[in-house]
Amino acid sequence: MVTLHVVPVDVTASPALHPCDWVTEDQAAKFLGVSSTSATPTGDESGSAEPFCSYRSDSHFVTSQLSLPASFAVDAQTELNMLAAGGHGNDVTGLPGRDYCAATQSDGKTSTTMQVLLGGNRLYQALGWNGESCDTLKQFAQTAIPRIGS
Numbered sequence: 001m002v003t004l005h006v007v008p009v010d011v012t013a014s015p016a017l018h019p020c021d022w023v024t025e026d027q028a029a030k031f032l033g034v035s036s037t038s039a040t041p042t043g044d045e046s047g048s049a050e051p052f053c054s055y056r057s058d059s060h061f062v063t064s065q066l067s068l069p070a071s072f073a074v075d076a077q078t079e080l081n082m083l084a085a086g087g088h089g090n091d092v093t094g095l096p097g098r099d100y101c102a103a104t105q106s107d108g109k110t111s112t113t114m115q116v117l118l119g120g121n122r123l124y125q126a127l128g129w130n131g132e133s134c135d136t137l138k139q140f141a142q143t144a145i146p147r148i149g150s
Contacts, residue, residue, distance in 0.1 A: 020053040022144035028055040076123040096150035101134035
């Protein structure tokens with residue numbers, strides 16, 4: 001049995017979260033080794049369960065995302081366990097909570113996903129396309145998580 005709760009949301013309200021403040025455009029450019037990036041927030045409205053920021057340059061695309069409890073079919077721990085069960089990555093050190101980074105192939109393109117389990121049934125995720133390394137995504141996580149709160 002599934003129970004669904006519908007909650008009204010004022011989509012005209014000011015953003016509840018500011019995901020592009022977690023990692024600035026200048027910081028993202030430095031991590032990616034480029035001169036500049038553009039940042040676009042998504043899901044920053046009140047009631048969003050997965051706010052994220054997309055960072056783009058000519059050859060890079062990375063998202064920095066916070067998944068809140070309402071975004072999971074089960075919970076944050078299960079989401080992280082599912083990524084790790086794929087066996088295409090490894091644990092990462094130097095971040096709060098359990099974390100895992102994995103590279104996957106789809107349609108000839110490589111993506112890299114880093115997930116970090118946070119308190120309060122939350123999960124931080126950095127996703128990189130075009131072969132971004134776990135080390136690069138770790139820099140995003142190390143910068144974003146203190147601003148989000150572990």
